[in-house]
Amino acid sequence: MKRKNGIFSFLSGIVLVFFAFSHIVLASEITKDSIINLVNKSRAENSISALAENQNLDNAAKDKLEDMIKNNYFAHTSPTGVTPWFWFEKNGYDYKYAGENLALGFSSVEKEHQAWMNSPTHRKNILNPNYKEIGVAVGQGIIDNNLVTLAVQSFGAKDENSTGIKEENNISDDKSKELLKENKKENKGIVLNTEDANNQSKGGGSNIGINFSKLKELISNNRGFTLGSMWIISLLVLSACIFFNFLAAMIIIFHQLIENLRKNQEIFKVVHGLLIMLLVGSIIFR
Numbered sequence: 098m099k100r101k102n103g104i105f106s107f108l109s110g111i112v113l114v115f116f117a118f119s120h121i122v123l124a125s126e127i128t129k130d131s132i133i134n135l136v137n138k139s140r141a142e143n144s145i146s147a148l149a150e151n152q153n154l155d156n157a158a159k160d161k162l163e164d165m166i167k168n169n170y171f172a173h174t175s176p177t178g179v180t181p182w183f184w185f186e187k188n189g190y191d192y193k194y195a196g197e198n199l200a201l202g203f204s205s206v207e208k209e210h211q212a213w214m215n216s217p218t219h220r221k222n223i224l225n226p227n228y229k230e231i232g233v234a235v236g237q238g239i240i241d242n243n244l245v246t247l248a249v250q251s252f253g254a255k256d257e258n259s260t261g262i263k264e265e266n267n268i269s270d271d272k273s274k275e276l277l278k279e280n281k282k283e284n285k286g287i288v289l290n291t292e293d294a295n296n297q298s299k300g301g302g303s304n305i306g307i308n309f310s311k312l313k314e315l316i317s318n319n320r321g322f323t324l325g326s327m328w329i330i331s332l333l334v335l336s337a338c339i340f341f342n343f344l345a346a347m348i349i350i351f352h353q354l355i356e357n358l359r360k361n362q363e364i365f366k367v368v369h370g371l372l373i374m375l376l377v378g379s380i381i382f383r
Contacts, residue, residue: 127206127246129155129233135210136223136231136250145226151253154232157184158249161197165247166238171201185253193256194227200248201240209248228252 125131137147161184165171173181181197198219203209213219222228232251237244 125206127203127209127235127248129235131206132210132233132235132248132250133231135206139210139214139223143224145224146229148228148231148252151190151230151232153188153190154185154230154251154253155234156188156232157190158232158234158251160184160187161251162234162236162238162247162249165240166236169240171199171240171247173197173199181251185251190253191256192253193258194225194252194254196222196225196228196252198222198250198252200250202243202245203248213250222250222252225252227254229254 133148133150140147161181164175164179164184168175168177170176182195185192185195198213200209200213203212213223230253232253234249235246237246239245240247
């Protein structure tokens, strides 16, 4: 009986070790390579070409991560107003498209990647076919008095023609403060990203940059339509100017007529009487 109990205990121990080992394998460590592997696995599953690791993007992600730890923030824009695109340019990555995903507080790379993929905006960055290269940085630091693991994904495509367009639509960084409080209470990982819904000029991050970029694209792609539209707009502006000038002239003439009538009281009384008769007549014969 003791022998059977011993065998049973031995087998149970093997099973427990197996499950513990399986858990360790399944819950992989968050590293640069593991993050890139999962990104390219998701892209392959969606028939999108893999991203090549780029040293400049690695450096951009590393600089961003160190800046967040140094200045105690978790957001795309630093407390001093430094945007993600600063790190791309600082590290000599001349981009046409660029984007950034951030993560904080995850215990495994699988959970972190799943959180990115569960968010439509993060998923869109990971599966964006415009991106050709990736850089990643992972590290630990004190954020909001908590020791956490941070991860930065920097996506990019080099600008061959120096047209300087980047894709950006930041989540409000104010929201990151709320998420940090939630992370404190529930010990959950959180993610932030830059979306790729809008094109922006390389030098700017405002809506003005978006509008001028789209206007330039519209003019280049629809030259005939744009020229016709400009003719119509010019005619409308000219017509408006003529109308307002005519209206101003009529006001001046009417004003002069009233002044002259006031000076000649007899004519003024006659005109006044005729106007009253016309008004009464229109009321009676309506």
